[in-house]
Amino acid sequence: MDQNTDILQELRLKFGELTFTPQVTLDNVPTIWAPQEKVCDVLRFLKNEIPSPYRMLYDMTAIDERLRIHKAGHPNSDFTIVYHLLSFERNADIRIKTPLTGENPSLGSIVDIWQSANWYEREIWDLFGIRFEGHPHLRRILMPPTWEGHPLRKEHPARATELGPFELPEDKAEFLENALQFHPEEWGMKLGAEDTDFMFLNLGPQHPGTHGLLRIILALDGEEIADSALDIGYHHRGAEKMGERQxxxxxxxxxxxxxxxxxxxxxxxxxxxxxxxxxxxxxxxxxxxxxxxxxxxxxxxxxxxxxxxxxxxxxxxxxxxxxxxxxxxxxxxxxxxxxxxxxxxxxxxxxxxxxxxxxxxxxxxxxxxxxxxxxxxxxxxxxxxxxxxxxxxxxxxxxxxxxxxxxxxxxxxxxxxxxxxxxxxxxxxxxxxxxxxxxxxxxxxxxxxxxxxxxxxxxxxxxxxxxxxxxxxxxxxxxxxxxxxxxxxxxxxxxxxxxxxxxxxxxxxxxxxxxxxxxxxxxxxxxxxxxxxxxxxxxxxxxxxxxxxxxxxxxxxxxxxxxxxxxxxxxxxxxxxxxxxx
Amino acid sequence: MNEPEQSIILLYLILVGVLLTAAGLIWLERRLLGLWQDRYGPNRAGRFGSLQVAADMIKIFTKEDWIPPFADKPVFVIAPAIIVITTLLSFAVIPFAPEIEIVNLNIGLLFFLAMSSLSVYSVALAGWASNNKYSLLGGLRAAAQMLGYEVFMGLSLAGVIMLAGSFNLREIVEAQRNVWFFIPQFPGFVIFVIAGLAETRRIPFDLPEAENELIAGFHTEYSGMKFGMFFVGEYMGVTLISALIATLFFGGWMGPLLPPLCWMIIKTFIFICGFILVRASLPRLRYDQLLSFGWKLMLPLALLNVVVTGAIILAAS
The missing domain is CATH 1.10.645.10 (Cytochrome-c3 Hydrogenase, chain B)
Structure with a gap:
């Protein structure tokens, strides 16, 4: 717990006494609640300014708090965003939580601080329906683009039997198929360079070189890769949701x-x-x-x-x-x-x-x-x-x-x-x-x-x-x-x-x-x-x-x-x- | 029997022999790879899986021979035939024994080189006509690869031609009566083997196919017997290059005790096994690496070989 108070002191020194609420967890990772308006600044401070910085965004996820009973001492929150940072110099972690209220909340994106936040934020949007303002390309990542609802929200059913019988009439199959069409502009990809048009090659999801169901879309100039985009989620089985039911x-x-x-x-x-x-x-x-x-x-x-x-x-x-x-x-x-x-x-x-x-x-x-x-x-x-x-x-x-x-x-x-x-x-x-x-x-x-x-x-x-x-x-x-x-x-x-x-x-x-x-x-x-x-x-x-x-x-x-x-x-x-x- | 009848019979015998060998290689390669890779290989159909070829053939002949609706139909159909035709034509000039040869051409070696250049069209056109992006990339790679190896392939044989004083393959064999050419022409031999690997598009030069990258490269869209033609064409290519190595560098049919034809077959099979061993052991090059390897290393070496051979011949005369 010493570490916990140390880093809390450092943060309070910078952002003021009342900003932060500490939380006790059982893994000895200092866990600190920061309000939504300040969280981006806190993260930027932890990554760039603090001595021995927390340079890695180790994990980022969300929690649907609406049905949680044991949350005494936590700030009022319907959805919580959790940033888990890692400092190699300190050999220490820190968990920053930020509370969000309302059914469909939103907060600022941190893609400009960590590039790696891109997929994590897309995942949270996909699974929880939390919007990130300023995200360059906020779209579903694990679920199909046509999915309705956000699976990790507590009101979303976990079992197929709760969803009604599955049907796949021809028009629906066609609709799903069309939804997978790749539009380079949507992904911010150029259609060509000064004197060439790119050839867009769809590599996967079935391909001998991708070691599984991975779709890579390549913008090719000859055989040179000018740009590429990854489409994942073909292997998603809802393991985290299952964890809530097992x-x-x-x-x-x-x-x-x-x-x-x-x-x-x-x-x-x-x-x-x-x-x-x-x-x-x-x-x-x-x-x-x-x-x-x-x-x-x-x-x-x-x-x-x-x-x-x-x-x-x-x-x-x-x-x-x-x-x-x-x-x-x-x-x-x-x-x-x-x-x-x-x-x-x-x-x-x-x-x-x-x-x-x-x-x-x-x-x-x-x-x-x-x-x-x-x-x-x-x-x-x-x-x-x-x-x-x-x-x-x-x-x-x-x-x-x-x-x-x-x-x-x-x-x-x-x-x-x-x-x-x-x-x-x-x-x-x-x-x-x-x-x-x-x-x-x-x-x-x-x-x-x-x-x-x-x-x-x-x-x-x-x-x-x-x-x-x-x-x-x-x-x-x-x-x-x-x-x-x-x-x-x-x-x-x-x-x-x-x-x-x-x-x-x-x-x-x-x-x-x-x-x-x-x-x-x-x-x-x-x-x-x-x-x-x-x-x-x-x-x-x-x-x-x-x-x-x-x-x-x-x-x-x-x-x-x-x-x-x-x-x-x-x-x-x-x-x-x-x-x-x- | 008179002359034309005899040569027609010979032609059929060689044709059948080559086709059988190529088909048999499918089994041989799979068994040898199995042996070298700690597994069995085909061992169910017939003794030691020897009927595997028959099973494969039945399968490949009875499969639906599908032409994709988006393909360029005439070219798509012609492409696989080209590789089989050009490779078979090359066999015409190979002297299997002093009397066993379809045609005794004065420019036998040039004829082979011409045919081998033509066979690239098969792959390039197949890639183009399939109208599939992976096939197209495979076809492009084949064309680029051809530019890489074709030049030094021809040059690597220049030394042999100079020593024998002829393009005629029979005369080249006769010229090895004292010493097989792989001794005086060792660099030429090595370069030719490398070029031969590239010619047959096998690992480490199987870039047009490159299954891990391009799925099946130029023949992604092919099925049934059209695919079978590429498949058998590759094995015929291996047989052809092995027979040529034997002819040009290892004294062709010459050898003690056994009849000439036996020697030719033995030598050819040794090189065929060598080809399979190479496939079992090496990874694949990237195609820019193949090109720079060809132009920056192999071509100068082949040229140097020509110069040195020429100088020695001059000095000796």
Whole structure:
């Protein structure tokens, strides 16, 4: 809480005593309410003027407060905009909230402060119907342009059964089809340069090079990209809305599918956020198991990236080798969890089961096997001269640009900043493990690859230490909110049986509060910002995914390059569309 | 048998042989890639998947042969035929054995170069006639690529021609009686192989197709047998270039013990496998990189090769 008061003092010094209302949250992020008229100035001050500034707009979202019960001490608000900033110099976050009143409120855009706010503001407009004055292109981003209503508002139905039967007569299909027509002028794109007309190429949503449902519209001069626009949302499944309708426990499998290559890595952020709300400390063994499984999924995810990146550049063999190795990872994952890509294995308060007998032999075999393969891949891919020619100097961005666009993970470390949440904010016992944070300097496609390849080795090192130091003890906390609760005494006395029954049938009731948990996921910083209103379900689930921010900057780094370069850059950024659209 | 009858029979035999080889390569390539990529490849139809080709052929012949309504119909239909015709015509000048050759042309090598230049029209026209933006980009890339490799392809063979003193492929083979040309003409050999890869539009030079970038490039809109012609045309191209490498640099049909035709076939297949291995191992270049590679590196090297070869021949005489 010291940090909280410090930054509050700094702000009060600048903007006056009465401007700000602090709020206590369970994640120790200083949370400060600022009035709507001043919020842009506050943000500008925090980014540009304050010593050791908050240079990254880490996340931006909104909350529909109208049905919230537990909001004593908050300013009067129907909708709240939440700005989550990150300062690398201070190694600190700050959350600025601004209250809005009325059914269809609006406030000033901050696109002129952070370019990355562009998509976040569009998302808020799309999902909450809050307008941003001065936004260059405020249109829907995740929902189809023809959608009626704003899904994350509390009055919007969450289930298909509440919407009436779905029909698609021919005229409606045609109308929906026409709504997808691209009009360059609407996106502020030019139709040509002085002496040429651009050719507009619709790349995607189905295209072998986009790794999923992503639509890119290119304005081409020959094969040179003069301008481009990204159209996302084809993979949107309303995960945040589902979070408001699923119990705290039954939402876990949904998280697996956010970054669908990350598996339990998604559980990791979610259950830790719930644990912060519930005040559970997972036992040591559970923590170590979680680290180990998360690192296995980092390896699996990076292997997919490695293979498909080489594939994007035309090398057809590496992807088979790497998928075979990924299969070995999945063999271990399935031996331990029973699942493969989406085991949904972490639980509130621990993990689902204890490690099976003989797990360490399997893991050790992999530790012995994998380094030689990595060395071979270095020769096959990283040292290949065509590969280098295609990636070095392609899609480079500077550290400042990266921070301004909200880039995290390997993409940020490739610019020379050794920012890794596992080191800077150790969670789940990462501080007891030795590993390096690989960095590179140039921030181009090749350097991003270098960082990820080295991360594969570091993950292996972490797993090795997990095997060596796996503690004994319970794999689940005996906190009453642990779900499902430990069963040893369930059949012996009626009190624990009742608790067990309630916890399994209704799910745990998490005490009211707000907490956000950040982890270093496979692709960058992933966080779950959960608001509990003292119910069996979350009041609001905000999922901050790295891919969303990474994708947004692609048009800015592809200008003037060719289609071939675009595909190389898409591969090097390593996004998952499910992670973008949620 | 008299002369014309014999050559007509020979013509049919070679035609069938080449077509069968090209079709068989579909299976060979998939099996070899499977082997090198830690997977099986086709292994269901027939023993070791050997009937895969038959299955593919049945499929490709019975598929709807669709012509998009927005395409330029006549050109769209002619384009795939061009590649098959030009490649097959090139086989006419290849001496498979001392007696097995369709036509003994004095300008055999020039004929091959002419045909290979014409085959680019197939791809460029297919890209144009499809009236699809991806196809158009593929066609453009094919045309640009042709400008990149065609020049040094011809020049890389100049050394061979100088050493043999002839454009006639049979005489070139005969001239290798003492030493195969890949020894004195090693740079020319390397340059020709690279140009051959570009000619057949295979990785690392498969820019007109570039599936990760252009979906299927110039043949995105093609289906059924028209697509099949591009497909088989590519394999015929591979066979042709391999046969030429064997003829120009590795003594053609010459070799101990086995009959001449066997040697020619063995050598050709070794290079075909080499082509498949290259495809399994390398990524793809960007097309400006291919152009600068061709004009700034390969062309000067080919020229240097000509100069050095000429100087040595002069000095020796």
């Amino acid at each position: 119990s705290w426990h039954t939402f876990i499998p949904y998280t697996d599918r956010i970054d669908y290559l990350g598996g339990v890595m998604n559980n990791f952020a979610y259950v830790q956020a719930v644990e912060a709300l519930a005040g559970i400390n997972a036992p040591e063994k559970a923590q170590m198991i979680r680290i180990m499984m998360a690192e296995f999924f980092r390896i699996a995810s990076h292997l997919v990236w490695y293979g498909t990146f080489a594939q994007d550049l035309g090398a057809m063999s590496p992807v088979f080798y790497m998928f075979n190795d990924r299969e070995r990872v999945f063999d271990i994952v399935s031996a331990i969890t029973g699942g493969r890509m989406h085991p949904a294995w972490f639980r509130i308060g621990g993990v689902s089961q204890d490690l099976p007998k003989g797990w360490d032999t399997l893991v050790k075999e992999f530790i012995d096997y994998f380094p030689a393969r990595l060395a071979e891949y270095d020769k096959l891919v990283m040292q290949n001269r065509i590969f280098k020619a295609r990636t070095q100097g392609v899609g480079a961005y500077s550290l400042d640009e990266a921070i301004d666009w909200g880039v995290t993970g390997p993409g940020l470390r490739a610019c020379g900043l050794d920012w890794d949440f596992r080191k800077k904010r150790p969670y789940s016992g990462y501080d007891q493990i030795e590993f390096d944070v690989p960095t590179a300097q140039k921030g181009d496609s090749y350097d991003r690859a270098v960082v990820r390849v080295e991360e594969l080795r570091q993950s292996l090192r972490i797993i090795e230490q997990c095997v060596k130091n796996m503690p004994a003890g319970p794999y689940k906390s005996d906190h009453p909110l642990t779900t499902p609760p430990r069963k040893e005494r369930t059949m012996k006395d009626i009190e624990t049986l009742i608790t067990h029954f309630l916890s399994v049938s209704w799910g745990p009731v998490i005490p009211p509060g707000e907490a956000c948990f950040r982890i270093e996921a496979t692709k960058g910083a992933n966080s779950y910002y959960l608001i509990s209103d003292g119910n069996t379900m979350a009041y609001r689930v905000r999922i901050r995914t790295p891919s969303f921010a990474h994708l947004q900057m692609i048009p800015s780094i592809t200008k003037g390059l060719t289609i071939a370069d675009l595909i190389a850059i898409l591969g090097s950024v390593d996004y998952v569309l499910a992670d973008v659209d949620r």
